[in-house]
Amino acid sequence: MQDNSRIEEVLSTLDKGLPQALDRLVEFLRIPSISTDPAHKDDVRDAAEWLCAELAGLGFDASVRDTPGHPMVVAHSPKGDRRGLLFYGHYDVQPVDPLTLWDRPPFEPEIQETPAGRVIRARGAADDKGQLMTFIEAFRAWKAVHGALPTDLTLLFEGEEESGSPSLQPFLRDNADELRAGIAMICDTGMYSDGRPAITTQLRGLYGEEIVIHAADRDLHSGSFGGLAANPIQILVNALSTVKDENGRVTLPGFYDGVPELSNELRADWDDLRFDASEFLSRVGLKHPIGEKGRTGLEMVWNQPTFEINGITGGYTGEGFKTVLPAEARAKVSFRLTGTQDPLAIRDAFRAHIRAALPADCRVEFHDHGASHASRMDITDPAFAAAKTALSQEWGREAAYIGAGGSIPIAGDFKEILGMDSMLIGFGRDDDRIHSPNEKYDLDSFAKGARSWARILAALS
Amino acid sequence: MQDNSRIEEVLSTLDKGLPQALDRLVEFLRIPSISTDPAHKDDVRDAAEWLCAELAGLGFDASVRDTPGHPMVVAHSPKGDRRGLLFYGHYDVQPVDPLTLWDRPPFEPEIQETPAGRVIRARGAADDKGQLMTFIEAFRAWKAVHGALPTDLTLLFEGEEESGSPSLQPFLRDNADELRAGIAMICDTGMYSDGRPAITTQLRGLYGEEIVIHAADRDLHSGSFGGLAANPIQILVNALSTVKDENGRVTLPGFYDGVPELSNELRADWDDLRFDASEFLSRVGLKHPIGEKGRTGLEMVWNQPTFEINGITGGYTGEGFKTVLPAEARAKVSFRLTGTQDPLAIRDAFRAHIRAALPADCRVEFHDHGASHASRMDITDPAFAAAKTALSQEWGREAAYIGAGGSIPIAGDFKEILGMDSMLIGFGRDDDRIHSPNEKYDLDSFAKGARSWARILAALS
Numbered sequence: 001m002q003d004n005s006r007i008e009e010v011l012s013t014l015d016k017g018l019p020q021a022l023d024r025l026v027e028f029l030r031i032p033s034i035s036t037d038p039a040h041k042d043d044v045r046d047a048a049e050w051l052c053a054e055l056a057g058l059g060f061d062a063s064v065r066d067t068p069g070h071p072m073v074v075a076h077s078p079k080g081d082r083r084g085l086l087f088y089g090h091y092d093v094q095p096v097d098p099l100t101l102w103d104r105p106p107f108e109p110e111i112q113e114t115p116a117g118r119v120i121r122a123r124g125a126a127d128d129k130g131q132l133m134t135f136i137e138a139f140r141a142w143k144a145v146h147g148a149l150p151t152d153l154t155l156l157f158e159g160e161e162e163s164g165s166p167s168l169q170p171f172l173r174d175n176a177d178e179l180r181a182g183i184a185m186i187c188d189t190g191m192y193s194d195g196r197p198a199i200t201t202q203l204r205g206l207y208g209e210e211i212v213i214h215a216a217d218r219d220l221h222s223g224s225f226g227g228l229a230a231n232p233i234q235i236l237v238n239a240l241s242t243v244k245d246e247n248g249r250v251t252l253p254g255f256y257d258g259v260p261e262l263s264n265e266l267r268a269d270w271d272d273l274r275f276d277a278s279e280f281l282s283r284v285g286l287k288h289p290i291g292e293k294g295r296t297g298l299e300m301v302w303n304q305p306t307f308e309i310n311g312i313t314g315g316y317t318g319e320g321f322k323t324v325l326p327a328e329a330r331a332k333v334s335f336r337l338t339g340t341q342d343p344l345a346i347r348d349a350f351r352a353h354i355r356a357a358l359p360a361d362c363r364v365e366f367h368d369h370g371a372s373h374a375s376r377m378d379i380t381d382p383a384f385a386a387a388k389t390a391l392s393q394e395w396g397r398e399a400a401y402i403g404a405g406g407s408i409p410i411a412g413d414f415k416e417i418l419g420m421d422s423m424l425i426g427f428g429r430d431d432d433r434i435h436s437p438n439e440k441y442d443l444d445s446f447a448k449g450a451r452s453w454a455r456i457l458a459a460l461s
Numbered sequence: 462m463q464d465n466s467r468i469e470e471v472l473s474t475l476d477k478g479l480p481q482a483l484d485r486l487v488e489f490l491r492i493p494s495i496s497t498d499p500a501h502k503d504d505v506r507d508a509a510e511w512l513c514a515e516l517a518g519l520g521f522d523a524s525v526r527d528t529p530g531h532p533m534v535v536a537h538s539p540k541g542d543r544r545g546l547l548f549y550g551h552y553d554v555q556p557v558d559p560l561t562l563w564d565r566p567p568f569e570p571e572i573q574e575t576p577a578g579r580v581i582r583a584r585g586a587a588d589d590k591g592q593l594m595t596f597i598e599a600f601r602a603w604k605a606v607h608g609a610l611p612t613d614l615t616l617l618f619e620g621e622e623e624s625g626s627p628s629l630q631p632f633l634r635d636n637a638d639e640l641r642a643g644i645a646m647i648c649d650t651g652m653y654s655d656g657r658p659a660i661t662t663q664l665r666g667l668y669g670e671e672i673v674i675h676a677a678d679r680d681l682h683s684g685s686f687g688g689l690a691a692n693p694i695q696i697l698v699n700a701l702s703t704v705k706d707e708n709g710r711v712t713l714p715g716f717y718d719g720v721p722e723l724s725n726e727l728r729a730d731w732d733d734l735r736f737d738a739s740e741f742l743s744r745v746g747l748k749h750p751i752g753e754k755g756r757t758g759l760e761m762v763w764n765q766p767t768f769e770i771n772g773i774t775g776g777y778t779g780e781g782f783k784t785v786l787p788a789e790a791r792a793k794v795s796f797r798l799t800g801t802q803d804p805l806a807i808r809d810a811f812r813a814h815i816r817a818a819l820p821a822d823c824r825v826e827f828h829d830h831g832a833s834h835a836s837r838m839d840i841t842d843p844a845f846a847a848a849k850t851a852l853s854q855e856w857g858r859e860a861a862y863i864g865a866g867g868s869i870p871i872a873g874d875f876k877e878i879l880g881m882d883s884m885l886i887g888f889g890r891d892d893d894r895i896h897s898p899n900e901k902y903d904l905d906s907f908a909k910g911a912r913s914w915a916r917i918l919a920a921l922s
Contacts, residue, residue: 035781036779036780036781036782036783037779037780037781038780094783095777095779095781095783097777097779098680101679101680101788163781163782164782204684206784208782208784210782215747216745216746216747217745217746218562218745218746218894218897218898218899219559219562219896219897219898220745220896220897221867221895221896221897222767222769222771222795222797222866223665223797223865223866223867223868224762224866224867224891224895225742225745225762225866226762226767226769226797226866227752227753227761227762227765227767227797227866228738228741228742228750228751228752228758228761228762229742229745229747229750229751230747230749230751231769231770233770233771233772233773234701234702234705234769234770237698237701237702237770237773238702240695240698240702241695241698241699241701241702241703242702244695277689280689281677281686281689281690281822284677284678284679284681284686284690285677285678285679285822286676286677286690286691286822287821287822288691288820288821288822289689289690290689290690290691290820291688291689292688297689300688300689301685301686301687301688301689304688306683306687306688308683308687308692308695308784308786309692309694309695309698309775309776310683310694310776310777310782310783310784310785310786310787311694311775311776311777311778311783311785311787312694312698312773312774312775312776312778312790313773313774313775313778314770314772314773314774315770315771315772315773315793316556316558316771316772316793317772317773317774317791317793318497318498318556318558319497319498319499320496320497320498320556320624320830321497321624321625321669321671321771321793321795321830321831322497322555322556322771322772322793322896323667323669323769323771323795323867323868323896324771324772324896324897325769325771326771326772329773330778332776332777332778332782332783334683334782334784336683336684336687336688359749359751360748360749361742361746361747361748361749369781369782370782404684405683405684405685405686405687405688406682406684406685406784407684407784430685433679434682434685435680435681435682435783435784435785436679436680436681436682436785437679437680438679
């Protein structure tokens with residue numbers, strides 16, 4: 001119980017150090033580490049170097065590890081005899097377009113007062129730099145009180161999470177012995193929407209694809225060729241319009257193989273969360289849920305698969321008008337997957353669907369943008385109960401086991417490659433605007449997040 | 462017969478002056494007069510001033526006339542007693558994107574040797590600056606031989622043809638008495654595809670529209686909202702996929718009202734042209750005609766209406782991938798119209814079709830991009846026969862009456878506002894790549910085009 005007797009000291013150390021902690025976060029957020037944009041390659045590395053220096057300063061054995069893509073940051077605390085923990089986060093961020101919709105430059109962080117309390121506004125504030133720093137501030141306070149870091153901590157911070165993590169699986173395989181621990185802690189999820197603390201126990205998988213349809217070998221004038229020549233935009237539009245039926249169900253053969261019905265137990269837990277889909281949508285200017293008929297809101301976002309068109313472009317999109325039949329048209333699409341759906345089988349079915357829509361003259365290119373299974377945690381591991389208690393104590397509310405609609409393939413990779421389960425604990429809010437203009441992170445999430453990790457460290461020691 | 466006795470002198474003057482005529486055309490093509498792009502507003506005016514100076518130098522009473530948009534150039538030759546002719550062309554050009562597909566800068570004209578003969582390559586070479594200059598060179602040679610311009614010529618050159626001619630109708634109405642003539646000569650069409658001289662006697666109309674579908678008030682993360690929130694790209698795609706049925710027929714109610722069946726006489730003429738749709742498409746890397754089943758190729762491009770998606774954009778279209786549900790999606794579409802189809806009735810039907818596809822949450826904006834009726838000329842006017850003979854003499858082949866798939870609303874405007882018919886005579890080729898990268902105009906078209914106008918001037922004197 002020694003650690004628990006000193007937890008209050010650690011918590012008050014965190015409270016006293018909050019201003020300095022925010023200064024560190026602001027500095028981190030100033031680095032535009034957009035991993036999908038080659039123009040920001042050096043910025044991504046700068047963010048890795050910054051993290052590595054922070055960790056070395058705390059006494060971690062920290063290093064920046066090169067990969068074929070962006071680097072990994074790996075750090076270890078001194079070896080001890082307790083069951084080891086692996087902490088994972090990512091230091092890369094989403095692109096910022098459309099820049100015109102940002103109220104201020106996305107990489108000039110600002111602390112702002114809002115009706116809901118103070119927030120820090122910047123790209124990456126919530127996804128995932130702010131959350132990642134809650135780990136580091138907890139370790140810092142722990143060391144200040146105990147004079148040393150907790151033993152057997154391994155930290156793994158990635159710089160390619162927003163671009164499909166191409167280097168992650170090989171890196172885990174090549175460094176499995178170094179990285180394997182008793183359980184992983186992943187800080188890339190959120191609270192339940194009304195601010196209730198939560199541990200995410202299931203995540204949707206993702207399969208992403210870019211399609212390029214080619215027709216004529218040049219742009220054509222619709223006056224000369226309209227009516228005779230294939231229009232790749234029309235072909236693309238027709239193909240994408242039939243991936244879902246009028247009830248919102250995906251029509252690809254075998255698509256629903258492995259999609260589980262919700263267990264009565266989880267259904268009861270989720271019903272208890274009193275999720276109101278219309279209220280949820282009203283935060284973004286919408287009201288009416290779409291999607292598969294006959295499902296509850298939480299089923300739709302946590303337990304059902306989806307098909308979405310994430311981007312489309314073709315022909316003349318500038319000012320004014322141009323009566324052109326373009327040479328090509330493009331779309332980026334993604335499927336959210338659940339249960340044991342097989343991303344590769346679905347990719348085959350989707351590509352067959354697109355090919356079937358092509359006239360003789362046209363050809364299609366596919367560009368793979370990642371494929372990951374959904375994942376579910378074994379919540380009978382006592383560490384889950386311990387963490388749930390620690391979270392409930394910090395937030396004064398019973399923590400909930402929830403699902404997540406987003407993909408965190410790392411959880412599946414840890415299971416598959418390192419044979420370990422993950423605890424997905426984060427302090428993001430539904431209104432954080434991750435992946436959107438004007439992303440923010442609540443200071444309350446940041447401060448109590450760090451306190452939560454300190455409590456969890458104590459509870460698992 | 463005096464004029465005809467001197468036509469050979471005019472033709473040899475044109476032949477001797479070709480190098481200087483090309484220098485003038487190159488100078489004209491260097492001016493990037495893109496009327497749809499506000500950034501080129503001054504360039505459009507420069508092109509008007511350049512033309513006005515050329516015409517004044519030939520002894521025309523020429524002026525640049527301001528409009529709410531880009532200016533008109535109007536010129537008159539001395540009044541005489543013969544039946545007047547109105548010559549129309551446009552000095553604005555299409556946008557040049559995608560610039561990367563151009564082999565050289567679009568506004569640095571170059572004379573190039575090709576297997577099919579010499580061409581001048583630049584944006585606007587064929588559409589319409591090169592054709593417009595065939596008028597002017599014919600007048601120049603005529604004056605050199607006769608010592609004076611033909612009498613009763615009126616020239617009207619427009620700078621908004623590629624952007625829907627918003628100022629044209631008001632300008633024609635405000636200046637009807639000044640501009641009215643016996644017949645109009647319009648130089649914005651082509652030869653029949655195998656280089657056979659032609660007079661275009663019917664043109665398709667055009668209705669253009671931009672659609673913007675709005676859903677959430679910001680871009681959303683498909684992990685958080687996918688499955689629940691409306692995706693404006695999917696809504697747009699679904700709506701655009703049902704405008705045509707599987708046989709290529711437009712499904713809008715009343716769309717085919719006023720679409721004429723081809724007369725047996727014209728069908729015979731067109732069959733005589735031996736149009737091979739597969740050969741035509743093979744020039745642009747295609748082979749298989751699409752479009753409404755059971756129609757001949759020429760019917761499809763000249764006598765049948767079409768629906769085309771000219772541009773589409775929404776969501777993330779940059780490098781890499783972004784799992785976003787965008788706030789909006791856009792498309793530019795156009796319909797080619799024939800017979801007496803009513804553009805405004807079709808606009809109403811199309812807008813109703815899009816609105817019917819909108820979920821409760823979403824809204825749509827429409828931006829009108831012009832609406833013009835199709836037009837048909839009265840070829841019993843003897844001027845048609847005279848011009849047909851002159852063309853046949855110049856090219857050594859029987860000139861043909863043909864249709865055009867493109868829209869030249871000016872022909873309809875001349876009929877409606879000035880009560881005059883038009884003769885559509887041009888020397889463009891199907892491979893001129895108008896509206897596409899690497900646009901060109903054959904020097905043969907330019908030289909024999911000017912000679913053709915000299916013959917027509919003589920024939921109609």
